[in-house]
Structures are given as structure tokens and as C-alpha cells.
Amino acid sequence: MKIRSVLTALTATAMAVSVSIVSVPVAHADLTTPGSFNTVHPLRVLDTRYGIGTTKAVLAAHGTLTFQPTPGLTTPVGAVALTVTAVNPKTLGYLTVYGAGRPLPLASNLNFQIGENVPNMVITPVGTGGRVSIYNGSLGTIDVLADISGFYTGGTNTAVSGSLVPMAPRRFLDTRIGLGAPKRPAGPNSLTVLKVAGVNGVPVDASSVVMNVTAEGATARGYVTAYAGSPKPATSTVNYLPHKTRANLALVPIGPDGTISLFNGTLGTTALIADISGYFVGGSPATDGTFVPTTPYRAFDSREAGRRPAGALTISRIGLFTSDPVFSAFKAVVVNVTAAEPQTYGFLTTWDGTTQLPSVSSNNFQANQDSAGAVIVPVNPDGTISIYNGSYGNVNYVVDITGFVFNLPAATPFAGTTAKTSVSAAARLADALAKVRQLSRTTSSVAVSVTTTR
Structure with a gap:
């Protein structure tokens, strides 16, 4: 089928990129505060189908694989943000992601049915050698993918x-x-x-x-x-x-x-x-890279009157903020993106839109089944994020914001604005959160979707 050729092409691109990379391309590599979040350009760091990050082989029933999610990185890493996908499982089961060398926890990160491709975002501590392990809690074999979107600086500073x-x-x-x-x-x-x-x-x-x-x-x-x-x-x-x-x-x-x-x-x-x-x-x-929680609010919904679903193989730019420079206080957003009412099966890729379409996925979906996936994504200087519909059918997008990553100083203000650098961090954050509350009360009325066909 055509959709399979698209998926194969994107995976092949990911393999070529990963083989040539000697370090993760970190956008903010100077964050030394333990527990602070460093954004990276989305990158596939594990794919058992093509031998990326591990041996080219399916993960056996009740088997465990271990891989390095931040190859070549010298910054101390405490935890990583990954989108982990179970591909073509032979039986129903689950995956557990945890720090290498540590006991297998009584927990699961995603559950799957036979033949379903199921993703989920994972924030997991790294273990021995900065590596991560994935356990296959099923009676059958399975392929596993992992795409990195960021990492937390190592160490613990509870102050x-x-x-x-x-x-x-x-x-x-x-x-x-x-x-x-x-x-x-x-x-x-x-x-x-x-x-x-x-x-x-x-x-x-x-x-x-x-x-x-x-x-x-x-x-x-x-x-x-x-x-x-x-x-x-x-x-x-x-x-x-x-x-x-x-x-x-x-x-x-x-x-x-x-x-x-x-x-x-x-x-x-x-x-x-x-x-x-x-x-x-x-x-x-x-402090730069720290998490700012917020009451979840709906920032965009293409099902609203006057909007339309994303077409097959298109990129949609979703406006999360206005051009007010106050929002430069946020370097990234924590969003839950739902693929609603998809006409066929496929995947979504969510990123800041400042680079070409990355060869990763943030969500996979089946026809007529709503599927939600969390992602931490940097915000484009124009206040938007981009979502690619990797399917041959229409799909609606629902975007909920659940938190922010603090940006200090504001190195890149929104287009046509000047960064506020003379006020305190606390004042900048308070100002930005006040504007966020105004946006949340008006739901997605400030958001815009500009869709272009690839």
C-alpha cells in the first residue's frame, strides 16, 4: 500500500541520519543545573528493524534490550524524554522502559494488541553508562523504536x-x-x-x-x-x-x-x-530549563466551526501563542496532541518547524480511533509548532497544553519583537503566566492553522 512506502521512506531517512551522527544535536547544551531540560532536534536513536542503536533483530518474548539514547554527548544526563513505539507485536503485551542496570520495575509505559503500532512518550532515568533498557512483557516478538526530544541534566539539586x-x-x-x-x-x-x-x-x-x-x-x-x-x-x-x-x-x-x-x-x-x-x-x-506547571487547557481543536482537518501528507502550523514578546519566557511547551477521527492509519510528527521534517514520529493511529500522545516541543520564534500528518487520509488535531519549559534569558524573541531582559525571572514568568491564563479562558480562539501540502 502507498502508506507503507511512505513509512519505509521515512524510516530509511532516519537510519541514514542516525548512522552519520556522532552526537545528539543539542539546541541548548549549556544547561548545567541538575534537573533542567535541554531541547534537542528530534532524532531516532533506536530502531530494531534497521539496527539503529542496537542489533538488527526483533526483541524476543520477555527479552530486554539496552541502548544509548544520547550517543556522543558529554553533558551529564539524568533522564531522557523519548517517544517509544511498539511495532508489529505478535501477541498482546506491554513495554517497560527503565535505567540500565537497575531492577525491572513493576510498571509499564505502553500496552499493545497484536499487529498494532503503539507509541507513548517516556521520561525515564538513565542507568549504567547513561543507557536505557526496554523490557518486552509479551509472549511474542516485537520491533521497538525510540525517538529523543530532549534530556534532563544529571544530578539532583532539590533547591x-x-x-x-x-x-x-x-x-x-x-x-x-x-x-x-x-x-x-x-x-x-x-x-x-x-x-x-x-x-x-x-x-x-x-x-x-x-x-x-x-x-x-x-x-x-x-x-x-x-x-x-x-x-x-x-x-x-x-x-x-x-x-x-x-x-x-x-x-x-x-x-x-x-x-x-x-x-x-x-x-x-x-x-x-x-x-x-x-x-x-x-x-x-x-532557572533556565525548569518546568512550569499549568492547569491543562485546550489550545487548538480543528473540529471547531470554521476549521478543517489536516489533509493527507500535509504539515500544519498551529499557533499556540500570540506575537506578544512575553511568551519568549517559554522555550518549549508540554502538549498532548490527539489525532481525532482519522480516516486511515498513519502517524504524526510534532516539532518546532524550524528545520525540515524530522524522520521521527510522535503518535501512531488506526482508522476511526482517536489516539493521544504527549510531547515536549520547542516553540517556533513565531509562536507556532508544526504537525505532519503521515497518512493518506484526513485527521483532526486537538492540542492541549499541560506545562512549559522556562527560558532564561530569552535569547530568541518572537519575530518582530524585542526580548525582555531587564526584568527579573520571576516577573517575566508571572507576566507570561498571566497572559497564558487569558489564552486558556478564550480556548483556541487565538490559534491559527496554516496547512501546506508536501
């Missing part, structure tokens, strides 16, 4: 607000066995409240956690929204279908009472599972 403290993945919630909540499925339009602060190594003053949320055994189509406090935001974290297991990563703020809420938006029931692999230090971030 820096907004810095990441990675943890070995640990299960906090499993309604199938009564862990963290009563032993029963989440009911229709129900709320599950999970205590996370002060539990299992997450300090009481943490601002947010790195959480993988899984819906399993659903009896109807639905979604899960992970958030803190009230009211519930009009966003989604995981979209699921009946009798299928779906997972998605989220950076979730912690409420004043130390809890996180998970809303189950469905007419049926589903089991909920949540694994945590790190937390962000509390306080007001004022």
Missing part, C-alpha cells in the same frame, strides 16, 4: 524550583487490586482521587509528577483527564476504546492537598493504573 528529580518507575494506582483507590473499576463520569505527595518518595512540597496513566478493560469508548484541584479542565489525557488498553504520559500538577484527580469520561467503566517516574521540585521556577 532549584521546577527541576526534575527522576525516580525508578513505581505504581501508585491500580483499581484492579485496590492500590491507591478502592478495588473496583472507575464508573461512568466518575472521579478517582489519588494521593501522591508524601507517598513513595514524592515529597510533600513537590509541584508536579511524571505520571503514566493507563485505562484497561473499558466497556465503552471514553477518555481520562488527569489534573489537580477544580474545576475539571476541558482536556483529555488518555483516549480509549472498549476492551483495549491505552496509556499516555502526562506531567500532572499536584493539588494543595497533595492529590491528583482522574476523571473517567465515559458511559461505561474502566480500570485505572498510574505509574510515577519522577517529580518536579516545588516553588516558583526561575
Whole structure:
């Protein structure tokens, strides 16, 4: 089929690029604060189909592979942000991603069915030699891909607000066995409240956690929204279908009472599972590369009146911010991008649009099945991000913003503006967040989508 030729061509390009790279092309390599996020140009660092990063061979049943996600990089690395994809699994199962040389955790990062290509973003601590291991929790073989979008500087400095403290993945919630909540499925339009602060190594003053949320055994189509406090935001974290297991990563703020809420938006029931692999230090971030949590809000939805879906094999520029220079306080955004109502199967690539289309994917989807995927993406100087529709059908985009990466100093202001460098970091951040709250109240009315055909 034609779509297979497109996927093959893109994979071949990725292989050629990866073979010639001796180091990860880091956009901000001078961040030395432990736990600060360094953005990189998206790059495929693992592909078992072509021998990228490992031996050219499928991953065996219950097998483990280990690879180097930051080849040639000299900066100390504490954790990496990867999009990991399970390709052509022979049986249903799951993948667990963790630091090499460490015990296999009781946690999962993505779940798959026979023959389905399933991605998920992973933020995982690195282990021995800065390497990462992936375990195949199934009775069949599988190919595995990994694309890097950034890394966190190594070391732990709990005095820096907004810095990441990675943890070995640990299960906090499993309604199938009564862990963290009563032993029963989440009911229709129900709320599950999970205590996370002060539990299992997450300090009481943490601002947010790195959480993988899984819906399993659903009896109807639905979604899960992970958030803190009230009211519930009009966003989604995981979209699921009946009798299928779906997972998605989220950076979730912690409420004043130390809890996180998970809303189950469905007419049926589903089991909920949540694994945590790190937390962000509390306080007001004022250091370059630190995480700024926000209440999730919908920044763009192509299903709204007056908009249209993205066409086959096109690139869409999605405006997340206005041209106000205040938004130069953010070097990257944490977004959850949903492929909604796709006409055929395919993939999405999300990046800042300042380079040619990278040979990576941030989401894979099946026909008529909504699929959500988180990604940390730098913002183009004009305030946009770009999304490529790698399918031969139309697909709608839904973009929810769940956090920001702080930018200090603002080295590259938006086009036609001047960076604010004379005010304090705290003042710049407060100004930017105030404007963000204005945008969130108007939902996606400020966003624009300019689509060009490739």
C-alpha cells in the first residue's frame, strides 16, 4: 500500500541520519543545573528493524534490550524524554522502559494488541553508562523504536524550583487490586482521587509528577483527564476504546492537598493504573530549563466551526501563542496532541518547524480511533509548532497544553519583537503566566492553522 512506502521512506531517512551522527544535536547544551531540560532536534536513536542503536533483530518474548539514547554527548544526563513505539507485536503485551542496570520495575509505559503500532512518550532515568533498557512483557516478538526530544541534566539539586528529580518507575494506582483507590473499576463520569505527595518518595512540597496513566478493560469508548484541584479542565489525557488498553504520559500538577484527580469520561467503566517516574521540585521556577506547571487547557481543536482537518501528507502550523514578546519566557511547551477521527492509519510528527521534517514520529493511529500522545516541543520564534500528518487520509488535531519549559534569558524573541531582559525571572514568568491564563479562558480562539501540502 502507498502508506507503507511512505513509512519505509521515512524510516530509511532516519537510519541514514542516525548512522552519520556522532552526537545528539543539542539546541541548548549549556544547561548545567541538575534537573533542567535541554531541547534537542528530534532524532531516532533506536530502531530494531534497521539496527539503529542496537542489533538488527526483533526483541524476543520477555527479552530486554539496552541502548544509548544520547550517543556522543558529554553533558551529564539524568533522564531522557523519548517517544517509544511498539511495532508489529505478535501477541498482546506491554513495554517497560527503565535505567540500565537497575531492577525491572513493576510498571509499564505502553500496552499493545497484536499487529498494532503503539507509541507513548517516556521520561525515564538513565542507568549504567547513561543507557536505557526496554523490557518486552509479551509472549511474542516485537520491533521497538525510540525517538529523543530532549534530556534532563544529571544530578539532583532539590533547591532549584521546577527541576526534575527522576525516580525508578513505581505504581501508585491500580483499581484492579485496590492500590491507591478502592478495588473496583472507575464508573461512568466518575472521579478517582489519588494521593501522591508524601507517598513513595514524592515529597510533600513537590509541584508536579511524571505520571503514566493507563485505562484497561473499558466497556465503552471514553477518555481520562488527569489534573489537580477544580474545576475539571476541558482536556483529555488518555483516549480509549472498549476492551483495549491505552496509556499516555502526562506531567500532572499536584493539588494543595497533595492529590491528583482522574476523571473517567465515559458511559461505561474502566480500570485505572498510574505509574510515577519522577517529580518536579516545588516553588516558583526561575532557572533556565525548569518546568512550569499549568492547569491543562485546550489550545487548538480543528473540529471547531470554521476549521478543517489536516489533509493527507500535509504539515500544519498551529499557533499556540500570540506575537506578544512575553511568551519568549517559554522555550518549549508540554502538549498532548490527539489525532481525532482519522480516516486511515498513519502517524504524526510534532516539532518546532524550524528545520525540515524530522524522520521521527510522535503518535501512531488506526482508522476511526482517536489516539493521544504527549510531547515536549520547542516553540517556533513565531509562536507556532508544526504537525505532519503521515497518512493518506484526513485527521483532526486537538492540542492541549499541560506545562512549559522556562527560558532564561530569552535569547530568541518572537519575530518582530524585542526580548525582555531587564526584568527579573520571576516577573517575566508571572507576566507570561498571566497572559497564558487569558489564552486558556478564550480556548483556541487565538490559534491559527496554516496547512501546506508536501
